[in-house]
Amino acid sequence: MNTVLLSIILIPIIEIYLFIKIGTQIGALNTILLILVTAATGIIYARYEGLNTLRSGFTQMIKNKTPAYEMISGAAIAFGALLLIIPGFATDILGFLMILPLTRKIIFGKISTKFQNQKKEKNHFIEGEFEDIEDDDDRKI
Numbered sequence: 001m002n003t004v005l006l007s008i009i010l011i012p013i014i015e016i017y018l019f020i021k022i023g024t025q026i027g028a029l030n031t032i033l034l035i036l037v038t039a040a041t042g043i044i045y046a047r048y049e050g051l052n053t054l055r056s057g058f059t060q061m062i063k064n065k066t067p068a069y070e071m072i073s074g075a076a077i078a079f080g081a082l083l084l085i086i087p088g089f090a091t092d093i094l095g096f097l098m099i100l101p102l103t104r105k106i107i108f109g110k111i112s113t114k115f116q117n118q119k120k121e122k123n124h125f126i127e128g129e130f131e132d133i134e135d136d137d138d139r140k141i
Helices: 003-026 028-062 068-085 089-099 101-121
Strands: none
Touching: 003 028, 003 089, 028 068, 028 089, 068 089, 068 101, 089 101
């Protein structure tokens, strides 16, 4: 089954389950307030981290370096903020993990080592044959 389709089905089911479980423990009004507080807190923190990432990117550009990590980090912060806006506790947890700098470094570190290992495994040679053609030969293109 397609991963996107499976996540579209499972994420709302998990969120509804968590709403019911947490709502029975702390009450419906408190659950709604908690959702709103986590969304507002997450958006404010995402803005703060986004500005820090933007500042770091400009610093890298001033040093004539490519701000690759900052670009990927900015995209992760934007995705984390989107997850925080979506009501739910599971998406809030994932959103906060995407926004926190420590967890971003851990996630990107694992992904980058995976890509570096795949890059090392590839052979960068192209095998082929060649033939020298004289200048006065008719086979020349």
